[in-house]
Amino acid sequence: MTFSLLFTSVISAVTETETDAPKIRLDFEGESFSTEQESKNLKTCSHNLTEIGKALQAYEKEHDDFPEWLSELHPKFLTNPNVLVCPADEDQGVPILPYDTDPNLPVSYNYDCDPEYYQRWMRNERNVYADANPIVRCPHHANRDSDSTLLSNLYLNLSFSNTIYLSEADWKKHPIKMYGGIEAAIAGYESALQRVPEDPNFFNLYSELIRLYVRAERGNDAESLIDNFKSIMKPHDEDIMRFRDYWTLVDMLRVVGKHQEALQLLQHLEKTEQKNPFRTSIFREIAMIHEEQGNAKLAKTYFLKADSRLEMIGKSAPNFSAIDIDGSPISLKDYHGKVVLLDFWATTCGPCIGEMPNVKKVYDAYKDVGFDVIGVNLDTDEADLHEFLKVCDLPWRQIFGGQDSPLKKLYRVRGIPSPWLMDKEGKVISYQARGAALKKMVAEAVKEKS
Ligand SMILES: [Zn+2]
16 A cells, blocks of 8 residues: 655654754655655655764864765764665665775765865855755655656755755756745855856756746746846857757747747757757757647657657667677577667766666566676777776676777667667667666566567
8 A cells, every 4th residue: 555645744853953963954845755664764864864964064174175985974973874874775875786886884875075076076066056056865765656656766965055855866957945945046046147157067057047937927037037148158169069058048948938939049050050960959859849839740750850769669679790798799689589688888977887786686687587688888998898897797798899889880879878678579669778667668578478
């Protein structure tokens, strides 16, 4: 049996009011969770983050910097090391693939303050967001519906200013949670923009701020923000990535309902940017506008232009013959009768590595009922792959393809991760088989008769 609980009532007992302790704001308003267990887990996790927040503050006070690993807080600043483990973490702080994990103690939390990274990037971000951005995150909570189906992964965040709030993976899209209310969020993002008005790394602030203005019914402010952005954007700069400035503008126009103006801009770009390697994103954006406006046929045409891999769904996957890293021949045909994941990845690809524990779990659960994985590694240097496999023992076969792998071309791989899932007859199920969707797709595909 599952039932919903409004979390606010459960959590209130945790709020700290000691005078010397850092002030903790717990904000779960409007969140509901499907099970009582999950609410309990969140309560414990919030308590853990509260303790970690206090310890980090004390550490920073003494060292004028943050520790490289959370375990360095123990024992001086954090007496109880169990606080570093979230009860919702199935691996209890010891991931099945020990990559970039805390070397000293089991730790469930995402934390990335190694001195170089903090000095180079995070300190800057911290200044821009005025301490409202997260320093420690728990990735082990989930938003499920009443049938316990996973809707999305939720993160419990501890901010630099010791606020604890829930968000989806992209915390930048949750300014109201970050700052604790819509007016505070507007003020927060306005001052953030004053600090970095022309830095393309922070153009997301424009997109989010205009959403806040629309929500607060501040139409005039939304209009002036668009004018403001038009005056500072530099899409014709040498740097080809600056082309993406248009995306911010298109997004802003759409948020205020100016779909026609956005469409005209995109159609102009379709003509002028014929040689731009990122032009597929123009097609995708045009497709989405057509879809929203009910032009299904045009939407489909543009979706196909944006991503030709769509055509391959349901069709036979291209066969290949290669040599795996142990020197044995391997081809897709060998896997006929099995559901197989062809996983293009590299050791330098953060999201690929982040997904590995999930692939390993699905592999362990379904390997005896007809599921297998083939890794296609796209590192520049094969030695990096072998180094990685020494630390993380992946039980499936690997092909070293390198950057110019013919397999990359065959499967139209433009970026990684690129996980292709094939059914027992070798037909493509998906080229985006990741996260919770991977398990669901594999579970269904192994049941089908070949
Ligand atoms: Zn947690």
